[in-house]
Amino acid sequence: MTPAIRMQGITKRFGAVIANDAVDLTVKPGSIHGVIGENGAGKSTLMSVLYGFYGADAGTIEVEGEAVTIASSADAIALGIGMVHQHFMLVQTFTVLENVMLGAEGGPMLAQGMEENRQELERLSQNYGLTVDPDALVGDLPVGVQQRVEIIKALRRGARVLILDEPTGVLTPEETEGLFQILRGLASEGVSILLITHKLNEIMAVTDQVSVMRGGKMVAHRETAVTSGSELAALMVGREVSLTREPAVASQGAPALDAKDMTWRDNNGVVRLQDVSLTLYGGEVLGVAGVSGNGQSELLNVLSGIEPMQEGELTIGNRRIVSADPAGPAEMRKLGLAHVPEDRHHRGLVLPFEARENAVLGYHHGPGTGEGRLISPAALTSHCTRLMNGFDVRPPDPMLRSAGFSGGNQQKLILAREIEAAPKILLIGQPTRGVDIGAIEFINDRIEELKAQGCAILLVSVELEEIFALSDRIAVMNEGRIEGVVRRTEADTATIGRLMAGVTGESAA
Amino acid sequence: MTTLPRWADLGLIPLLNLSLAFLVSGLVVAAIGEDPIKAITVMIQGAFVYDGSLGYTLYYTTNFIFTGLAVSVAYKAMLFNIGGEGQAYLGGLGAVIVCLALDSILPAILLIPLAIAGAALFGALWALIPGWLQAYRGSHIVITTIMFNFIAAGMMVSLLGGPLQRVGQSSPQTRNIGEAGQLPFIHDIGRAMGFEATTTPLNLAFPLALLACLGVWVLIWRTRWGYALRALGHSQPAAVYAGIPAQRMIVVAMLISGALAGCMAVNEILGAQHKMVLNFTAGYGFTGIAVALMGRTHPVGIILAALLFGAIYQGGAELNFEFRTITREMVLLIQGLIILFSGALALMFVPWLGRALRRG
Numbered sequence: 108m109t110p111a112i113r114m115q116g117i118t119k120r121f122g123a124v125i126a127n128d129a130v131d132l133t134v135k136p137g138s139i140h141g142v143i144g145e146n147g148a149g150k151s152t153l154m155s156v157l158y159g160f161y162g163a164d165a166g167t168i169e170v171e172g173e174a175v176t177i178a179s180s181a182d183a184i185a186l187g188i189g190m191v192h193q194h195f196m197l198v199q200t201f202t203v204l205e206n207v208m209l210g211a212e213g214g215p216m217l218a219q220g221m222e223e224n225r226q227e228l229e230r231l232s233q234n235y236g237l238t239v240d241p242d243a244l245v246g247d248l249p250v251g252v253q254q255r256v257e258i259i260k261a262l263r264r265g266a267r268v269l270i271l272d273e274p275t276g277v278l279t280p281e282e283t284e285g286l287f288q289i290l291r292g293l294a295s296e297g298v299s300i301l302l303i304t305h306k307l308n309e310i311m312a313v314t315d316q317v318s319v320m321r322g323g324k325m326v327a328h329r330e331t332a333v334t335s336g337s338e339l340a341a342l343m344v345g346r347e348v349s350l351t352r353e354p355a356v357a358s359q360g361a362p363a364l365d366a367k368d369m370t371w372r373d374n375n376g377v378v379r380l381q382d383v384s385l386t387l388y389g390g391e392v393l394g395v396a397g398v399s400g401n402g403q404s405e406l407l408n409v410l411s412g413i414e415p416m417q418e419g420e421l422t423i424g425n426r427r428i429v430s431a432d433p434a435g436p437a438e439m440r441k442l443g444l445a446h447v448p449e450d451r452h453h454r455g456l457v458l459p460f461e462a463r464e465n466a467v468l469g470y471h472h473g474p475g476t477g478e479g480r481l482i483s484p485a486a487l488t489s490h491c492t493r494l495m496n497g498f499d500v501r502p503p504d505p506m507l508r509s510a511g512f513s514g515g516n517q518q519k520l521i522l523a524r525e526i527e528a529a530p531k532i533l534l535i536g537q538p539t540r541g542v543d544i545g546a547i548e549f550i551n552d553r554i555e556e557l558k559a560q561g562c563a564i565l566l567v568s569v570e571l572e573e574i575f576a577l578s579d580r581i582a583v584m585n586e587g588r589i590e591g592v593v594r595r596t597e598a599d600t601a602t603i604g605r606l607m608a609g610v611t612g613e614s615a616a
Numbered sequence: 617m618t619t620l621p622r623w624a625d626l627g628l629i630p631l632l633n634l635s636l637a638f639l640v641s642g643l644v645v646a647a648i649g650e651d652p653i654k655a656i657t658v659m660i661q662g663a664f665v666y667d668g669s670l671g672y673t674l675y676y677t678t679n680f681i682f683t684g685l686a687v688s689v690a691y692k693a694m695l696f697n698i699g700g701e702g703q704a705y706l707g708g709l710g711a712v713i714v715c716l717a718l719d720s721i722l723p724a725i726l727l728i729p730l731a732i733a734g735a736a737l738f739g740a741l742w743a744l745i746p747g748w749l750q751a752y753r754g755s756h757i758v759i760t761t762i763m764f765n766f767i768a769a770g771m772m773v774s775l776l777g778g779p780l781q782r783v784g785q786s787s788p789q790t791r792n793i794g795e796a797g798q799l800p801f802i803h804d805i806g807r808a809m810g811f812e813a814t815t816t817p818l819n820l821a822f823p824l825a826l827l828a829c830l831g832v833w834v835l836i837w838r839t840r841w842g843y844a845l846r847a848l849g850h851s852q853p854a855a856v857y858a859g860i861p862a863q864r865m866i867v868v869a870m871l872i873s874g875a876l877a878g879c880m881a882v883n884e885i886l887g888a889q890h891k892m893v894l895n896f897t898a899g900y901g902f903t904g905i906a907v908a909l910m911g912r913t914h915p916v917g918i919i920l921a922a923l924l925f926g927a928i929y930q931g932g933a934e935l936n937f938e939f940r941t942i943t944r945e946m947v948l949l950i951q952g953l954i955i956l957f958s959g960a961l962a963l964m965f966v967p968w969l970g971r972a973l974r975r976g
Contacts, residue, residue: 460847468857469859471840
């Protein structure tokens with residue numbers, strides 16, 4: 108059988124970064140093919156090459172057996188490749204019909220094209236079960252139906268291969284199930300589907316084949332029927348977790364932070380945290396493992412006060428935080444909670460600020476800005492110099508704009524700021540993402556030091572190696588839930604991998 | 617985004633923009649058959665050299681400093697306050713109400729501070745509603761402040777043609793405020809000290825404007841509030857992370873911005889005209905946007921840019937006087953070109969210059 112798509116040896120570099128390294132991918136016609144991997148594994152780059160956004164530096168693409176060159180998305184469309192983007196490309200104030208006919212209006216006057224498109228829309232609705240009211244305003248439709256309109260648009264342009272990039276990120280569980288039914292229907296009609304995702308359960312639920320990417324390489328191809336969630340999880344995060352470092356023995360102290368039944372929904376009403384309960388003790392590191400995008404970011408945001416509490420409660424010391432009595436980031440800091448955010452470029456630092464200005468971000472009412480009514484530049488400089496010396500930030504120039512530091516040194520500056528505040532609780536998100544090897548060891552040492560001083564530390568990381576190296580207990584998140592909490596001494600990668608895949612209990616495959 | 621070295625960013629770019637503006641203006645002057653060199657000489661002399669010209673230039677400069685500062689403070693929070701014109705207009709109302717009500721009761725030492733406070737307060741309140749709508753309802757500040765300019769203009773027409781109109785007069789203006797409400801002229805102060813001084817509208821509002829520059833500099837660069845404002849302007853997520861109350865900051869920034877715009881009325885009403893006339897704001901509020909952009913929203917830059925615009929206003933008037941062919945509209949055109957090149961097109965040269973400097 109001629110494959111619908113055959114990509115061979117695809118290599119794509121961005122400067123020094125190799126986003127795709129000799130990647131192969133073969134999609135059978137009429138099948139649902141999953142491509143899974145963590146953020147930054149190279150999935151989106153590969154799809155961008157297929158859809159003509161990027162030219163590959165090396166490699167060949169065949170569509171239905173014919174070698175092709177895809178230089179633009181127009182080429183891709185002409186070859187019958189359609190794409191549904193993560194963020195929809197719809198005109199919100201147009202009707203469904205107007206959106207579908209965009210680019211296929213059929214002449215200067217609309218009446219005839221309108222009629223043709225309406226018939227075409229009805230045909231697609233009937234053939235594929237894509238029911239949608241052609242005269243509804245797109246802006247009024249639920250997200251799941253808008254996505255359906257995107258799929259119809261692609262099919263209207265003659266797509267025989269449909270790429271869906273993280274299609275369920277914005278959907279409710281019911282909408283997700285609806286989408287899967289549509290995909291199965293499309294596949295049975297001979298449309299080949301490429302499903303890009305980092306969610307294991309979706310792969311298991313809907314795909315026929317699955318390809319796993321990690322670090323820009325294609326690491327495995329599997330038939331979904333003969334693989335398991337835990338095998339895929341292990342493949343995604345790397346089979347070998349080398350345990351070069353053992354966490355120092357903890358002397359667990361008193362509970363510092365106690366979260367009960369926290370549920371949190373985003374603006375679209377999608378549940379991002381579901382009944383999360385956890386207790387964090389002084390003098391321990393609680394690692395939060397999980398494939399990225401399973402609620403870890405939201406957990407950090409709610410615990411740090413950036414996002415307001417919705418359901419459930421959070422207790423820090425004597426302060427009980429509920430939605431009716433929320434605590435913002437400023438109050439959280441007063442309660443002794445410090446936060447090293449996941450995204451240092453957007454949250455952790457104000458990039459155009461000088462290093463010394465960022466050294467007091469969040470603490471600008473504290474002693475770092477001097478004692479007087481006005482900010483003292485001398486105090487800023489000396490405070491920043493002290494942080495830079497203590498955490499080996501290079502170059503040790505308090506006046507340098509923060510954007511001018513390397514990732515590792517930016518991270519050291521943020522850690523210095525948060526640790527110097529002598530917190531009782533420290534939340535750390537992805538402490539070593541984009542950080543060079545030398546700085547990683549340094550950062551890990553500082554975290555252990557802080558733990559020895561009795562600080563309660565919550566460490567969120569998608570690097571299992573890091574979780575194992577630092578944590579006393581490991582909580583595993585999947586789809587917004589905490590699937591389990593395991594002592595480091597009793598944990599192994601297989602257990603964690605199963606929990607990450609959402610497979611709990613004895614029935615785990 | 618291309619980043620340039622500081623000297624190029626602050627020195628070379630404004631100079632290039634200004635040169636281009638004058639070059640195009642020169643072409644226009646040449647096109648109507650006049651000598652561009654002679655025209656620019658007249659302009660410079662008219663702004664700085666002729667008797668009393670400097671006083672006029674600095675008098676205009678005062679207006680531009682206030683409106684420029686107003687735009688800058690809001691801009692630090694990434695708010696584009698287009699409403700300086702309306703806020704200045706309302707500032708005039710605040711000042712004139714205080715004066716008309718109290719100028720026969722209070723001495724100058726009390727009345728003038730009170731009238732200045734009235735100008736600032738009314739200007740601030742006129743910016744409060746757009747600020748609040750932006751912070752808590754997401755209405756775009758550009759749209760609301762523009763609308764508020766129109767509302768202010770309409771309201772003032774009805775007030776100046778009605779309750780505030782001078783009794784027994786048909787022109788839309790208030791009665792003159794009493795001497796207790798008048799800021800002293802610089803030429804009067806000069807004469808009192810024994811200097812010969814030409815009569816100009818320059819008054820004590822000018823040093824007040826310079827003080828305001830100092831105040832804004834301290835506020836933005838030396839207070840914790842200013843620090844929070846700059847953090848918010850550069851990165852809202854980082855500001856939220858830092859516990860900065862973004863919505864409240866936006867409202868307060870707009871209040872301060874409006875108060876500064878309102879203080880323009882101090883120069884016009886308490887300082888120069890001693891009454892409020894229809895349209896006394898004469899576009900200074902809008903030009904303040906160009907002043908702020910050209911001055912890179914820094915108080916020192918604003919003083920320089922305001923001086924430039926003051927000189928263009930005064931020199932332009934002289935141009936109109938000396939050349940019969942250069943009409944009032946021509947002068948407006950030249951002023952418009954300068955605003956266009958140094959305001960709207962301020963960043964036009966940045967990519968080219970960045971490339972040239974990297975190569976060099």
